[in-house]
Amino acid sequence: MIKKNGLMFLWTTILISSLILTGCGGQQTTTPEPQAAVEETQEVATPAAEKKVVTIIFTQEFDTLNPLYSNMWFAMVTFDLWNAWAWMFDENNEAYPYLVTEMPSVENGGISEDGKTITLKLRDDLKWSDGEPLTSEDFIFTYEMAIDKNNAVASSYPYDQVLSMEAPDAQTVVMNFEEPFAPWEATFWKGILPAHILKPVYESENTINNAAWNLKPDVGCGPYILDEWESGSFARFVVNENFWGTPPIIDEVFFRFVPDDASQVAALQAGDADIGSFIAWNDTPTLEEVGLKIMAQPSGYNEGIFPVINEEKGSIAVDDVRVRKAIIMSIDREAIVRDILLGKTYVPASYWDSLPFYNDPPLENYPYDPEGAKKLLEEAGWIDANGDGVREKDGVDLALTYGTTIQELRQDVQAVIQQELAQVGIKTELLSYDADVFFASYDQNGPAAKGELDLMQWMDSTSFPDPDYYYWFCDEIPTDDYPAGSNWQFYCNEELDALFRLEATQVDANERQKTFQKINKIFYDEVIWIGLWANPDIWAVSPKMQNVKFSGVTPFFNIGEWDITQ
Amino acid sequence: MTRYIIKRLLQGIPLIFIISIILFVLMMNMGDPIATMGGRSITRPSDRIRLTRQLGLDKPIYMQYIYWLIGNDWTKVDLDGDSVAETSGTRRGILRGDFGTSLVNRGKPVTKVIGERLPNTIMLMVASEIIVILGALAVGVYSAIKQYSWFDHTITALSFIGYSMPIFFIALLSMYIFAVLFKRWGLPYLPTVGMFDPKVGKTTGQILVHMILPVFSMSVVSLASYSRYIRSTMLEVLSQDYIRTAKAKGLPRRDVVFIHALKNASLPIVTIVGLDLPLLLGGAVVTEQIFAWPGMGRLFLDHVKRADTPVVMGILLMIAVAVVVFQILTDITYAWLDPRIRYEK
Numbered sequence: 001m002i003k004k005n006g007l008m009f010l011w012t013t014i015l016i017s018s019l020i021l022t023g024c025g026g027q028q029t030t031t032p033e034p035q036a037a038v039e040e041t042q043e044v045a046t047p048a049a050e051k052k053v054v055t056i057i058f059t060q061e062f063d064t065l066n067p068l069y070s071n072m073w074f075a076m077v078t079f080d081l082w083n084a085w086a087w088m089f090d091e092n093n094e095a096y097p098y099l100v101t102e103m104p105s106v107e108n109g110g111i112s113e114d115g116k117t118i119t120l121k122l123r124d125d126l127k128w129s130d131g132e133p134l135t136s137e138d139f140i141f142t143y144e145m146a147i148d149k150n151n152a153v154a155s156s157y158p159y160d161q162v163l164s165m166e167a168p169d170a171q172t173v174v175m176n177f178e179e180p181f182a183p184w185e186a187t188f189w190k191g192i193l194p195a196h197i198l199k200p201v202y203e204s205e206n207t208i209n210n211a212a213w214n215l216k217p218d219v220g221c222g223p224y225i226l227d228e229w230e231s232g233s234f235a236r237f238v239v240n241e242n243f244w245g246t247p248p249i250i251d252e253v254f255f256r257f258v259p260d261d262a263s264q265v266a267a268l269q270a271g272d273a274d275i276g277s278f279i280a281w282n283d284t285p286t287l288e289e290v291g292l293k294i295m296a297q298p299s300g301y302n303e304g305i306f307p308v309i310n311e312e313k314g315s316i317a318v319d320d321v322r323v324r325k326a327i328i329m330s331i332d333r334e335a336i337v338r339d340i341l342l343g344k345t346y347v348p349a350s351y352w353d354s355l356p357f358y359n360d361p362p363l364e365n366y367p368y369d370p371e372g373a374k375k376l377l378e379e380a381g382w383i384d385a386n387g388d389g390v391r392e393k394d395g396v397d398l399a400l401t402y403g404t405t406i407q408e409l410r411q412d413v414q415a416v417i418q419q420e421l422a423q424v425g426i427k428t429e430l431l432s433y434d435a436d437v438f439f440a441s442y443d444q445n446g447p448a449a450k451g452e453l454d455l456m457q458w459m460d461s462t463s464f465p466d467p468d469y470y471y472w473f474c475d476e477i478p479t480d481d482y483p484a485g486s487n488w489q490f491y492c493n494e495e496l497d498a499l500f501r502l503e504a505t506q507v508d509a510n511e512r513q514k515t516f517q518k519i520n521k522i523f524y525d526e527v528i529w530i531g532l533w534a535n536p537d538i539w540a541v542s543p544k545m546q547n548v549k550f551s552g553v554t555p556f557f558n559i560g561e562w563d564i565t566q
Numbered sequence: 567m568t569r570y571i572i573k574r575l576l577q578g579i580p581l582i583f584i585i586s587i588i589l590f591v592l593m594m595n596m597g598d599p600i601a602t603m604g605g606r607s608i609t610r611p612s613d614r615i616r617l618t619r620q621l622g623l624d625k626p627i628y629m630q631y632i633y634w635l636i637g638n639d640w641t642k643v644d645l646d647g648d649s650v651a652e653t654s655g656t657r658r659g660i661l662r663g664d665f666g667t668s669l670v671n672r673g674k675p676v677t678k679v680i681g682e683r684l685p686n687t688i689m690l691m692v693a694s695e696i697i698v699i700l701g702a703l704a705v706g707v708y709s710a711i712k713q714y715s716w717f718d719h720t721i722t723a724l725s726f727i728g729y730s731m732p733i734f735f736i737a738l739l740s741m742y743i744f745a746v747l748f749k750r751w752g753l754p755y756l757p758t759v760g761m762f763d764p765k766v767g768k769t770t771g772q773i774l775v776h777m778i779l780p781v782f783s784m785s786v787v788s789l790a791s792y793s794r795y796i797r798s799t800m801l802e803v804l805s806q807d808y809i810r811t812a813k814a815k816g817l818p819r820r821d822v823v824f825i826h827a828l829k830n831a832s833l834p835i836v837t838i839v840g841l842d843l844p845l846l847l848g849g850a851v852v853t854e855q856i857f858a859w860p861g862m863g864r865l866f867l868d869h870v871k872r873a874d875t876p877v878v879m880g881i882l883l884m885i886a887v888a889v890v891v892f893q894i895l896t897d898i899t900y901a902w903l904d905p906r907i908r909y910e911k
């Protein structure tokens with residue numbers, strides 16, 4: 001009996017111990033007593049209590065940190081910390097000189113009269129974190145690496161637009177173009193490569209694809225420098241002791257990679273992070289309740305529907321502008337913003353809505369008018385003769401395929417739009433794909449690139465804060481011979497094509513504005529794009545943080561001025 | 567036995583070769599790695615053409631598989647796009663130990679990508695598996711011995727609750743209760759995400775504390791299913807004649823249960839554990855995702871999303887090899903547990 005009881009006791013003890021270990025034991029070990037913290041920090045060299053650390057949650061991890069090898073937002077925004085753009089953008093998304101002494105303009109001679117030459121004057125006190133001077137040689141090296149055929153850089157644009165580049169002296173960079181290049185301000189010099197580090201690598205390997213610096217850039221030129229990046233876990237940036245500008249206030253910037261939205265919210269609520277990024281609209285009230293400040297920063301991005309407008313691709317119905325107008329008038333976009341996005345954003349009337357200068361005079365939104373939509377459809381010959389709720393013409397139902405990515409918010413909106421279109425007699429089949437499938441190229445059988453859908457939804461921007469974009473050129477329509485084409489709407493309008501080519505060369509902003517007025521009008525009249533909601537970057541900021549501002553272009557432009565109360 | 571092991575290992579080689587072909591073809595049809603390289607915008611056409619060529623994605627699938635398998639250093643490739651293959655390839659192929667480099671973390675060897683995450687996953691999964699096996703043995707055996715007792719009924723009910731709860735629900739619920747609410751209520755609380763607090767540093771204590779919630783979440787579901795399984799196999803064995811004989815001989819209850827019953831009841835359990843162990847290397851996708859634990863599950867998911875074939879193939883192949891090896895180990899364990907099992911004539 002004693003043995004039996006002993007066995008029971010043993011098993012019970014193991015069970016309880018296991019449960020305690022899993023569920024309860026940690027509570028005692030994590031008691032936030034200062035003494036416990038002191039004991040644990042004995043393994044750390046400096047007293048943790050004195051160090052100012054800001055923890056920022058990123059929902060995705062950087063892929064690489066070489067400025068030329070990543071277009072990923074999460075990688076690019078870190079350049080504000082440890083690298084630098086030649087000019088930064090403030091909270092109003094206005095450019096201001098950073099590595100250069102002044103913004104090039106026709107007035108100061110930085111831009112030639114014909115607009116084909118741009119001259120940069122660099123500050124003479126710039127230096128890398130290892131003490132080496134940062135000069136025009138680094139700019140030229142960056143340009144050379146961007147266009148080198150052996151380097152698999154993420155994008156060689158806009159460097160591939162340059163005819164030649166020269167460095168007459170250590171502080172001067174001259175860029176020559178065949179044609180005036182209007183979008184220069186928003187596209188050039190989003191990070192500089194240290195020639196003294198990478199040139200030897202290039203000379204020995206004929207490429208910098210495999211340079212150790214790409215994944216551990218321990219030499220930079222920003223207020224911080226990368227200390228450690230642990231895959232999937234975190235990246236820590238510490239103060240650059242050799243920074244040429246004003247030293248930052250916070251000692252350490254700690255990025256924690258948390259892929260799950262709900263976990264990010266919990267971490268912010270629990271105070272395990274000070275700043276959250278890409279906060280979902282429906283999480284903002286929860287975070288505001290616990291005192292976090294929600295900051296929405298326009299970054300040029302709008303969610304919208306791109307109809308396929310081509311006689312050989314997509315539904316013939318969508319080729320008729322009256323049907324497209326009927327579609328836009330059938331969708332209660334204000335209600336979507338109000339009910340699904342909690343009224344925290346707005347419906348953009350123009351693709352250039354986030355750039356008021358190029359949407360001037362501002363376009364008026366098409367109204368929500370289902371009755372008007374029905375009239376337009378009847379006018380276009382689409383009538384529900386058999387009473388099945390779906391309009392038809394010449395024996396063909398008005399049935400459209402409507403595809404987007406698997407993002408939850410998009411699928412919710414798709415469902416709402418499907419119901420609204422059904423009410424005016426348009427049947428839609430909803431399709432959703434993983435991003436790498438949806439955005440796959442024509443030769444990879446991407447459904448969007450192949451023109452297999454009638455309506456496509458995604459979020460996009462211009463070359464923000466520049467209005468230029470390249471989607472709608474007639475020669476960008478994908479074909480078997482040109483599978484890389486970007487015109488996935490398969491829409492060709494010669495007049496629009498010419499206007500886009502013109503604006504890209506107009507260095508005079510006022511002249512360019514006039515061109516965009518015409519472009520805007522065509523977009524509006526032809527319903528080339530259906531704006532659903534403006535999509536600013538949404539940040540959640542702890543009340544402990546001070547002086548925090550964000551830009552939609554270079555988000556961490558003033559990170560050196562941030563402070564945190566302990 | 568040695569001959570048997572060698573024979574099984576040799577049989578595994580063609581198996582893994584076939585698996586690799588199937589996986590490679592599936593991967594190549596799962597998405598376009600260039601599609602997500604444009605960041606928040608769609609990749610520019612000129613970049614798409616160039617990157618497709620530079621990353622070797624313009625080659626037919628069978629050629630890409632051959633390069634992956636045996637490398638391309640025996641041939642020339644066209645890097646500059648002039649349609650002339652003039653640059654020598656640099657890849658050596660997995661048969662020569664080169665798993666290639668990640669398409670996402672450009673230039674980073676696959677072995678390094680996986681090697682950085684594997685210890686974190688092993689740490690989490692081994693802790694969870696130990697707790698699950700010990701807990702399930704304790705609960706399962708006791709439930710079987712005390713069939714239809716209040717303890718058995720209670721454990722049965724709890725098992726069904728545990729088993730029917732999705733892991734994401736347990737994970738988020740436990741995070742909210744033990745981290746968010748406990749802190750709000752002024753109670754000792756647990757951390758939400760990650761492996762350590764940056765203000766404290768990556769100490770052993772920090773890692774252990776950060777492991778509690780993920781290990782708990784994973785254990786609840788597995789413990790429920792394992793304990794039910796152990797209970798049923800134990801019940802089956804305990805009703806056998808030889809157990810009755812052992813009891814009749816007056817053997818102590820402990821010996822009857824642990825030496826005669828449990829050892830024989832262990833065979834099916836070993837099968838399950840043998841199948842589970844290699845999969846542990848793949849990590850726990852949901853748990854790692856929710857608790858931001860930098861393990862293999864998240865690695866797999868992140869790289870599948872971006873169609874990073876070299877990394878995904880590396881992970882899948884590692885698991886395939888582990889499955890083959892653990893199956894051999896399982897068979898060896900069978901022979902140890904049951905002397906009637908012989909693999910050689």
